[in-house]
Amino acid sequence: MPVYKAPVGDTLFLLNDVFDFQRYSNLPRFSEAPIDVVEAVLSEGGKFAEEVLQPLNLPGDREGCRRLPDGSVVTPKGFKEAYKAFVDGGWVGISASAEYGGQGLPHFLGVALSEYTIAANQAFAMYPGLTNGATAALQVHGAPALKSRYLPKLSTGEWTGTMNLTEPHCGTDLGLIKTRAVKQEDGSYAISGQKIFISSGEHDLADNIIHLVLARIEGAPAGVKGISLFLAPKILVNDDGSLGARNGVACGSIEHKMGIHANSTCVMNFDGAKGWLVGEENRGLPAMFVMMNGARLGVAVQGLAQSEVAYQNAAAYAKERLQGRSLSGAKTPEKAADPIIVHPDVRRMLMEIRAFNEAARALMVWAALSEDEALGSPDPAARQAADDRLGLLTPVLKGVFTDVGFANAVKAQQVLGGHGYISEWGMEQFVRDARITMIYEGANGIQALDLVGRKLPKDGGRAATAFFGEISGFLAQNKEDAALAPYLAPLKGVVGQLQQATMWLMQNAIKNPDNAGAASTDYMHLFGLTALGYMWARIVKAVLARQAAGTSNEALDAKLALAKFYNARMLPEGGAHLARISSGAETLMALPAAAF
Ligand SMILES: Cc1cc2nc3c(=O)[nH]c(=O)nc-3n(C[C@H](O)[C@H](O)[C@H](O)COP(=O)(O)OP(=O)(O)OC[C@H]3O[C@@H](n4cnc5c(N)ncnc54)[C@H](O)[C@@H]3O)c2cc1C
Numbered sequence: 001m002p003v004y005k006a007p008v009g010d011t012l013f014l015l016n017d018v019f020d021f022q023r024y025s026n027l028p029r030f031s032e033a034p035i036d037v038v039e040a041v042l043s044e045g046g047k048f049a050e051e052v053l054q055p056l057n058l059p060g061d062r063e064g065c066r067r068l069p070d071g072s073v074v075t076p077k078g079f080k081e082a083y084k085a086f087v088d089g090g091w092v093g094i095s096a097s098a099e100y101g102g103q104g105l106p107h108f109l110g111v112a113l114s115e116y117t118i119a120a121n122q123a124f125a126m127y128p129g130l131t132n133g134a135t136a137a138l139q140v141h142g143a144p145a146l147k148s149r150y151l152p153k154l155s156t157g158e159w160t161g162t163m164n165l166t167e168p169h170c171g172t173d174l175g176l177i178k179t180r181a182v183k184q185e186d187g188s189y190a191i192s193g194q195k196i197f198i199s200s201g202e203h204d205l206a207d208n209i210i211h212l213v214l215a216r217i218e219g220a221p222a223g224v225k226g227i228s229l230f231l232a233p234k235i236l237v238n239d240d241g242s243l244g245a246r247n248g249v250a251c252g253s254i255e256h257k258m259g260i261h262a263n264s265t266c267v268m269n270f271d272g273a274k275g276w277l278v279g280e281e282n283r284g285l286p287a288m289f290v291m292m293n294g295a296r297l298g299v300a301v302q303g304l305a306q307s308e309v310a311y312q313n314a315a316a317y318a319k320e321r322l323q324g325r326s327l328s329g330a331k332t333p334e335k336a337a338d339p340i341i342v343h344p345d346v347r348r349m350l351m352e353i354r355a356f357n358e359a360a361r362a363l364m365v366w367a368a369l370s371e372d373e374a375l376g377s378p379d380p381a382a383r384q385a386a387d388d389r390l391g392l393l394t395p396v397l398k399g400v401f402t403d404v405g406f407a408n409a410v411k412a413q414q415v416l417g418g419h420g421y422i423s424e425w426g427m428e429q430f431v432r433d434a435r436i437t438m439i440y441e442g443a444n445g446i447q448a449l450d451l452v453g454r455k456l457p458k459d460g461g462r463a464a465t466a467f468f469g470e471i472s473g474f475l476a477q478n479k480e481d482a483a484l485a486p487y488l489a490p491l492k493g494v495v496g497q498l499q500q501a502t503m504w505l506m507q508n509a510i511k512n513p514d515n516a517g518a519a520s521t522d523y524m525h526l527f528g529l530t531a532l533g534y535m536w537a538r539i540v541k542a543v544l545a546r547q548a549a550g551t552s553n554e555a556l557d558a559k560l561a562l563a564k565f566y567n568a569r570m571l572p573e574g575g576a577h578l579a580r581i582s583s584g585a586e587t588l589m590a591l592p593a594a595a596f
Pocket of ligand 1: 163164165166170171172173196197198199200257265436439440441442443444445446449
């Protein structure tokens with residue numbers, strides 16, 4: 001059976017030593033969350049993930065969700081009880097507004113905790129994850145009456161939320177949406193149409209499911225400018241808050257799919273379902289983007305979480321499995337063979353995964369703290385800067401964490417050899433579950449285009465300029481630090497490559513837009529490599545400070561070893577990305593479509 005231990009100590013190290021947690025104490029939600037409270041919440045949440053959610057992961061995958069003839073959906077054994085305990089423990093609403101019954105704790109805490117719940121059980125974590133997204137969208141764009149009716153139960157997780165965008169003919173290109181909304185005399189809308197692939201669309205975990213649905217009001221302009229956002233509950237809610245009649249929305253079927261079997265992926269049929277407008281008519285996409293941006297970060301965390309749990313199981317296996325002898329002489333001569341951890345190639349796989357995981361966790365925490373700053377800083381300039389950073393990093397985190405997270409799950413599976421392919425070890429489930437993260441919430445190709453086409457040029461390149469300024473400021477500030485210097489030179493190199501790539505895009509994308517498309521995925525990965533390199537530099541600075549203050553332990557030594565490994569063996573990929581980017585679109589576009 002697979003194992004999982006929540007990396008609470010590492011999260012705390014990042015908060016205390018790398019990001020100077022005290023710096024954020026001026027933010028409103030942080031007065032409720034001094035570091036000892038944060039530590040207690042992370043530890044308890046980690047324990048819940050390890051003890052309640054992780055044991056349900058493998059059996060939940062085997063059993064999957066079942067749709068009954070009446071359209072109801074049954075989740076795997078144990079999920080209902082675990083979900084109730086999750087709600088009762090206040091975990092769903094950890095970062096939801098206290099005004100509506102949430103815990104009102106900082107956003108970063110919800111994100112950090114979600115790594116643990118996802119690593120323990122991704123399929124389970126999606127039910128509260130989507131609920132949090134729906135809560136956030138309603139909080140920002142809902143009319144007061146909608147908020148007071150739905151937010152209290154969504155915030156606590158007593159009701160769950162969904163996101164209904166995709167239709168059979170319409171995935172990435174939301175301008176093609178056909179679902180219709182017809183205005184009724186009472187001000188509500190009758191929504192009709194079919195949505196597919198709707199995560200958590202129907203299940204037995206909560207009394208009500210609140211669907212956020214994109215649809216087109218009669219007579220609306222074509223394309224994305226004619227899309228509106230609606231709230232349509234599974235069960236109508238009476239004025240006194242009690243549950244009323246069943247609404248005209250039902251699960252037509254559930255998809256049979258590669259992974260996340262314990263999360264119900266539903267075809268949802270809206271048949272004149274009663275819905276209410278969220279935000280303004282024809283401005284549905286910006287409103288839905290609150291949910292989508294949150295979900296993109298959530299999916300990024302899924303990439304990291306799968307990489308972490310796969311690593312933990314592969315590392316444990318590599319220390320136990322005896323095969324062959326070390327090339328430099330037997331390490332355990334008393335045994336029939338050495339453990340495979342002695343082999344450089346096995347270490348390569350483990351080191352690559354862990355060097356990613358620790359820096360990715362840092363980048364995730366930094367992005368999540370930026371969210372708190374963007375929403376709560378008393379200083380408008382700090383709010384703006386944090387919002388810029390979060391916006392720029394969102395496609396990078398989503399695209400890079402999930403591409404690499406999946407690749408890492410495969411690498412970890414490889415460490416187990418044939419046993420990695422056998423179900424009982426759990427590794428093949430990590431691979432299957434991680435695979436979807438590259439596809440949903442905007443396929444990764446779309447994330448790369450978002451980065452290159454929207455986030456880089458936005459506001460005259462303000463966010464990107466600030467990002468480069470942040471790193472060059474760090475390099476300048478620390479240039480006299482002899483202990484840190486060997487770690488900074490490689491970072492300087494990759495920043496230079498990213499700057500060259502950015503310049504190349506500025507000069508060549510306008511000439512031929514296909515150059516931007518052809519460069520986008522490599523650019524996103526070069527950006528990720530650089531951002532993770534910067535995280536390693538900050539981690540090393542924190543480690544050296546701790547060591548200089550007299551702390552000495554294996555965990556700190558390991559971080560230095562991982563940083564050296566990252567710089568020596570992973571950063572060189574920057575050169576290949578730059579070479580591919582500057583080769584342009586020509587070779588990609590050379591064949592006519594008919595030749596494929
Ligand atoms: C398990 C699962 C759960 C899901 N959950 C939800 C959910 O809860 N709610 C919801 O609304 N949807 C959900 N989805 C749908 C998911 O978000 C879409 O599958 C995804 O957005 C991609 O859309 P598509 O499948 O139609 O692919 P397409 O849009 O057809 O794209 C196919 C490929 O073409 C590429 N591509 C498309 N357009 C462009 C372009 N302009 N430039 C470059 N490349 C392009 C894409 O990157 C992709 O690789 C889920 C899907 C799955 C499988």
